[in-house]
Amino acid sequence: MEKTSRLETATGSTLLNVELCGRQSSSFQLESGRQRNLVKSRMAAQGASTMANKGPSYGMSRQVQDKIEQKYDPELEVRLVEWIGTQCGSGVGKPEAGKLGFQAWLKDGCVLCELINTLCKDKPVKKIQSSSMAFKQMEQVSQFLNAAEKYGVVKTDMFQTVDLWEGKDLAAVQRTLMALGSIAVTKDDGFFRGDPSWFFKKAQENRRDFSDDQLKEGKNVIGLQMGSNKGATQSGMTGYGRPRQIMNP
Structure with a gap:
């Protein structure tokens, strides 16, 4: 037990x-x-x-970054801020002066999407929403870039999302906005607001149509690459070594 x-x-x-x-x-x-x-x-x-x-750059990376930052134009920043405020209205507000204020103003993509919507009749960005989430902000910047490309901005004038979001190349952001304004002035479709002298007009196509008769006549014209039958000639000149013939009337 x-x-x-x-x-x-x-x-x-x-x-x-x-x-x-x-x-x-x-x-x-x-x-x-x-x-x-x-x-x-x-x-x-x-x-x-x-x-x-991002952390600080050193050596060659620092030199490259310094050159990029030197391309940023504070005077151009003032002009772009004034245009965007005129184009979009007082609802977009104004940034603090300087590069960091300009970046913070555009970083979430809301101002950029409002800008492209005021230039297009169909308003390509359907939903604009302010968010503190990084991927939401970058998504709206990408929507602006896609809409700007369809509007007519060429790829060589477009900035990358990281150029704005990480502040890598804000001069590229200025270049894109200048190209956008130039296209808006060139189109002259009534959607541009502001002073047209802020931007230069893009070169326009000047197409010429010729009839069949005009094209046939052009084939009989001697090209300048073949020489010319106009201008000074040797008419009336005597050959070398021959005496000049003097004749009394």
């Missing part, structure tokens, strides 16, 4: 220990899961913040 009771006691203790170990293991796994989620959220937040705030 004694051996049986001792065995039951030992078995009960073992089961109790196993149960306690299982509870501790479950609580440890739960705590580990919470810590992993916390680390992931912190890394995501840190990644989102470091996308726009």
Whole structure:
């Protein structure tokens, strides 16, 4: 009987220990899961913040970045801010003076999408929504770029999303907006607002149509590459070595 009771006691203790170990293991796994989620959220937040705030450049990278920053034109910034405010209205507000203020004003893509919508009859960007999420902001900037390309801005005048969002090349952003304004002035379709002298007009196609008779006549014209039958000639000149003939009337 004694051996049986001792065995039951030992078995009960073992089961109790196993149960306690299982509870501790479950609580440890739960705590580990919470810590992993916390680390992931912190890394995501840190990644989102470091996308726009990159570390300093050194050496050749620093020289290249300095050259890019020197292309930024503060006077052009004032002109573009004035045009966008005139084109879109007071609802878009005005940025703080300087490159960082200009970037922060356009970074979320809302002002850019409002701008392209005021220039197009069909309003290509259907939904404009202010958001603090990075991918939403970059998506709206991409929508503006796609709409600007359809409007007529060539690819060589387009900036990349990272040029604006990370502040890599704000001079390229100015170049795109200048090209957009130039096309709006050139189209002269009634949607442009502001002073047309702020932008230059694009070269226009000057197509000429010739009739069949005019084309046939053109084949009889001697090309300048073949020489010319006009201008000074040797008419009336004597050959070399021959005396001049003097004749009395």
